[in-house]
Amino acid sequence: MLAPLDPDMFDPACPSALTPVRVGTKWGAMIVRCLADGPRRFGELRVPLHGITPKVLTSSLRRLERDGYVSRTELAGPVRQVEYALTPLGRSLLDPLDAACAWASAHWDEILDAADAALAREQAVAH
Amino acid sequence: MLAPLDPDMFDPACPSALTPVRVGTKWGAMIVRCLADGPRRFGELRVPLHGITPKVLTSSLRRLERDGYVSRTELAGPVRQVEYALTPLGRSLLDPLDAACAWASAHWDEILDAADAALAREQAVAH
């Protein structure tokens, strides 16, 4: 059995502007990483992606599927169940993605500082 | 003296949808890589970024500057000259970016195949 996803695996203090490395869409890289340990279901994915709306999750998954990173399988059974899994191509993305995440955590402070400075400059211009 | 940028350093057969790894904007990662060997001027950057309009290049550079990846320096002199260079933070991006590029070239065929298949599916739906 697969361990459940950590609801806090992505820092909510990290606005999308601060996650410069993306896969396709804003949520692409996060979704791929959610699937790293094995197939996940729609509802499972919603947990760590704080507050993503179903529509956006669907469209993000559809794009990842279209681009060959993710596969979608409807499981037979009495209750509806859909599993999303990484394709070989999607799995190959984990390495560069890990490199990007390692970079982000190594330079987290500088990234936040730059964002703060940018914000401060914005405020200054407003006055 | 710095060698001029290769006009073909980016494959024009690679639409942005096929370059999933981005830095900020569509052009961000490419610009950062253009600055890898040293400072470059506005006009120099336009060469390898086939057909980027000055407005878009400006806004991309402004964002990279705002986010702390790139510095902008106006050189004194009779003719106007502006140099863009990587900050230490920007230079630190080169490693994960190289990993992403290595991934892209290693899986180029699969990426193109997936794009072709997606296009074919689109056409099929149209009929």
Added chain:
DNA sequence: CGGTATCCCGGGTGATACTG
């Protein structure tokens, strides 16, 4: 549970033309 249907908004992208 795993989605759609609607409506809306902002901004990234671009073509074209003009400027100090």
Added chain:
DNA sequence: CAGTATCACCCGGGATACCG
């Protein structure tokens, strides 16, 4: 040379509500 100005378009993102 290194940009601005203007206008336009599209689409990703999001809120809300509803469906099989």
